[in-house]
Amino acid sequence: MTFRYSHTFPISGPNKLPRFKQWAAENIPGVALSLPPQVPVKSEALTVRLKSIDDRTMLIGKLEGVSL
Numbered sequence: 622m623t624f625r626y627s628h629t630f631p632i633s634g635p636n637k638l639p640r641f642k643q644w645a646a647e648n649i650p651g652v653a654l655s656l657p658p659q660v661p662v663k664s665e666a667l668t669v670r671l672k673s674i675d676d677r678t679m680l681i682g683k684l685e686g687v688s689l
Contacts, residue, residue, distance in 0.1 A: 623672070624653075624654075624655040624670035624671060624672055625670075625672070626670065626671045626672070626673065626674055626676070626677045627668055627669065627670045627671065627677075628668070628669050628671065628677055628680055628681060629666050629667070629668040629669075630666065630667060630669075630684055631665060631666055632665070632666065632667045632689045633665050634662075635662050637660045637664070637667050637689075638656055638657075638659070638660060638667075640689050641656070641667060641669070641689060642656070644687070644689060648683050649679060649680060649683055652671065652676045652679060652680065653671070653672045653676070654669055654670070654671060655669070655670035655671075656669060656670075
């Protein structure tokens with residue numbers, strides 16, 4: 622599996638990965654994601670890697686107006 626596409630979006634606070642994983646499971650099931658092993662608490666962004674440009678477009682569309 623090759624994750625050639627990525628999207629970086631703003632997210633703050635603790636537990637970024639669990640919050641995003643839960644949101645992704647509810648809103649974009651079936652989309653293969655590659656997440657970093659950890660994200661520092663002070664970080665204000667999260668980069669998600671995706672397999673296709675269609676998956677990236679879907680993620681961007683679903684994230685509009687969402688506060689994680």
